Amino acid sequence: GNSVTQMEGPVTLSEEAFLTINCTYTATGYPSLFWYVQYPGEGLQLLLKATKADDKGSNKGFEATYRKETTSFHLEKGSVQVSDSAVYFCALRAGGSNYKLTFGKGTLLTVNP
Amino acid sequence: SQTIHQWPATLVQPVGSPLSLECTVEGTSNPNLYWYRQAAGRGLQLLFYSVGIGQISSEVPQNLSASRPQDRQFILSSKKLLLSDSGFYLCAWSVGVSSTATEAFFGQGTRLTVV
Numbered sequence: 001g002n003s004v005t006q007m008e009g010p011v012t013l014s015e016e017a018f019l020t021i022n023c024t025y026t027a028t029g030y031p032s033l034f035w036y037v038q039y040p041g042e043g044l045q046l047l048l049k050a051t052k053a054d055d056k057g058s059n060k061g062f063e064a065t066y067r068k069e070t071t072s073f074h075l076e077k078g079s080v081q082v083s084d085s086a087v088y089f090c091a092l093r094a095g096g097s098n099y100k101l102t103f104g105k106g107t108l109l110t111v112n113p
Numbered sequence: 114s115q116t117i118h119q120w121p122a123t124l125v126q127p128v129g130s131p132l133s134l135e136c137t138v139e140g141t142s143n144p145n146l147y148w149y150r151q152a153a154g155r156g157l158q159l160l161f162y163s164v165g166i167g168q169i170s171s172e173v174p175q176n177l178s179a180s181r182p183q184d185r186q187f188i189l190s191s192k193k194l195l196l197s198d199s200g201f202y203l204c205a206w207s208v209g210v211s212s213t214a215t216e217a218f219f220g221q222g223t224r225l226t227v228v
Contacts, residue, residue: 032213043119043203043219044157051214089157093213100147101207101217105156 002027006090006104013080013111021075021107023064023090031094033057033066033073034101038087047075047088080111115140119204119220126227132177132191134223136204139185144206146187147217148179151201163187164209199227 007022025031032051036044048057053068064075073090090104119136126132138144148160159172161179169179176195180188187204201224205217 030213032215034216036219041222041224043221044205045219046216049214049216093215095213100145100159100162101205103157 002031002092002094002102004090004092004102004104006088006107008105008107010108010110013109015082015111015113016079017111019075019077019080019084019109021088021090021109023073023075023104025071025073025090025092027071027092027094027102029095031092033064034091034093035062035064035073035075036089036091036103038089038106040086044089080109082111082113085109085111115206115218117204117206117218117220119223121223122221123224124226126194126225128196128227129193132189132194132198132225134189134202134204134225136187136189136220137185138187138206141185141206141208143184143209145209146181147205147207148187148189149203149205151203151222153200157203161189194227196227199225201225 003026005024034049035047037047038044048059050057050066056065062077064073087106087108089106091101093101116139146163149157151157163169163181177191201222203222204220207217208215
C-alpha cells in the first residue's frame with residue numbers, strides 16, 4: 001500500500017538556520033506529493049506541492065523537489081524564522097478508487113530567536 | 114472562493130454521551146469530504162471519506178460513524194463516547210474529480226476531550 005515516512009522530531013533550530021525535513025514515500029503509480037503545515041491549535045494548510053517527477057514546489061521560502069529515483073520529497077528552507085515553528089506533514093495522493101491523502105506522522109519544528 | 118466551516122472548536126463530553134460534529138463546505142459542488150483524527154503526539158488518521166451524498170467509506174473500525182445528508186455537509190457522530198475518542202478532529206474537502214494532483218483543504222479542527 002501507500003505510505004509516507006518522514007523524519008521524527010522534534011527539530012529545534014536557531015533563527016536563520018538551514019532547515020531540512022526528510023520525507024520518503026512508497027506508492028503505486030505516479031503520486032502527487034504535498035507538504036502541509038499545522039500551526040498550534042489550527043487545521044492543516046497546504047504549504048507546497050509537486051505533481052510529477054523533478055517538479056519543485058515552493059512557497060514562503062520553503063522548497064521541495066519530487067525525486068522519483070529516490071522516492072523522496074525533502075522540505076528545505078534556507079533561513080528559518082520563529083514564525084515557522086509548527087508541525088510539518090508530508091503527504092501523497094496516488095491513483096485509486098478514492099484518491100485520499102496518505103500522511104506522514106508529522107515533524108514538530110521549533111525555531112528559537 | 115471556497116471555504117470550509119467546522120464546529121464546535123472545542124468540546125468536553127462525558128464518557129457515554131453522544132457526539133455530533135458538523136462540517137460544511139461553501140463555494141464548490143460535489144466535493145470529496147473527509148474526517149481525520151489526530152491523537153496527541155501522533156499523525157493523522159483517516160476515519161471516513163465520502164465521494165457523494167449518502168456514500169460513506171470507513172477506514173478503521175471504531176466507535177464513530179459519519180453521514181453526508183447534503184452535498185456539502187459532513188457529520189461525524191457517536192452514540193456513546195469512549196475515553197479513547199479524545200483527540201483533534203479535522204474535516205477536509207477536495208475537488209471531486211479523478212486526479213491525484215488536487216490537494217485537500219482543511220477546517221480549523223475540533224478539540225474533543227472525553228472525561
